[in-house]
Amino acid sequence: MSFWDQALEVARIDLRIERRIGDVLRIVLPFAVVALLVFPLALGIELSAISRLGPAVFWAIGILFGMQVALRQTADDRPERRDLYSLLGLDPAARFVGRCLSGSVLMAGFLLVLLIATIVLYSPDLPPGWPTPVFAGLALTAIGLTELGTLAGEVTAGLRNRTALASLIVAPLALPIVIGASQTLESLARDAGILRWLILLVATDLALAVAGVALARPLEEASR
């Protein structure tokens, strides 16, 4: 089985498990939408303020709840499953890529629903032609956050309190992604160029992908 076949098989099973237990769809997403509702309710009829706040609230809620999505695989990664994967000859780098693929699909779906809810609730001022750059920024953010969550899960595998530790690792490292993502929307609203923010997101995603693949084997060995 090739590297990519292994990665796709891991992603396929991760998505099947998510479809069955629905952590993201049934738990994280409804709470995130409720959190989005809080601001318009608090601000009342100040429609211009609500409209201005929309993009900032979207990214604040998106990043906060998105990390729950990114770190969800960390919690159920039992040692027996890791050992089984090793003895089946699964390349640790393929496992990393597979988990990033499934996580990115979930994260992108999660952010997309949140974006639609934001547009409905906040009516933010977006210039004509906004969908392409916004969707590009959203996809790159989804990939980056998932890579970061998966990498943090690998770094903390085998440790006690790993979920808390993973969150501590992710928070500071997510900064370039948070800046790139939020500035993409902000620049669009101001009719300024967004290319440099997209480049920041692409560079961060690539750096995390290279780190995840290169460190997959040593991290797996260190986790035992």
Added chain:
Amino acid sequence: MGALVVLEDSGVTLGGRSILRGLSLSLGAGEVLGIAGPNGSGKTTLLRLLATLLRPDRGGGQVLGAALGSAEVYQVRRQIGMIGHTPAVIGELSLRENLEHAIRLAGADPSRIEPALRVVGLDEAAHRTVETSSHGMLRRTEVARLLITEPRLLLLDEAYSGLDFYAQELIDALIERATADGGAVVVVSHDLRYLVERAGRVLNLSAGRLEPVP
């Protein structure tokens, strides 16, 4: 034919505690080795060392020709099969899905899944999820996986515990098949009676050291 497993003065320390101390061992093709010992004596750690899932921090050794602790182990891991204390299955999947997932990753022939399920008596129950299956059914799923992947080195950690007579016979058949095909088997148990019945040689692991059973 050379030994499939060689340990030379190997030691393993976990969490600052020396679990295995200076173990030397050789296991040839067709051999069944029994390892007895009290709880906490390091039996599971020894199996994990032989499965190449742990690296020795002293001494060395080889498993299926790959030096322990080297990158060569990635080439031989697929030829090692292990049944551990806790069944290695994914809780959210059915027994058949677990088997299919493992067989795909191992690159084995998927057409062998249904015959293997029939052999272990799970063909009618393979749709059940892990959560609604008994311990014995999960063990049978593992046996089905090993029947398909045909490991050269089979490692069994208390694999008989909690199994009915028929399931125990399935594991015995797995052992016979592995040794008949030129493989080797290590069976770990604290039940000396089982080991004496099944293994050609039985060693006792005590305080991290191997010694012959009197």
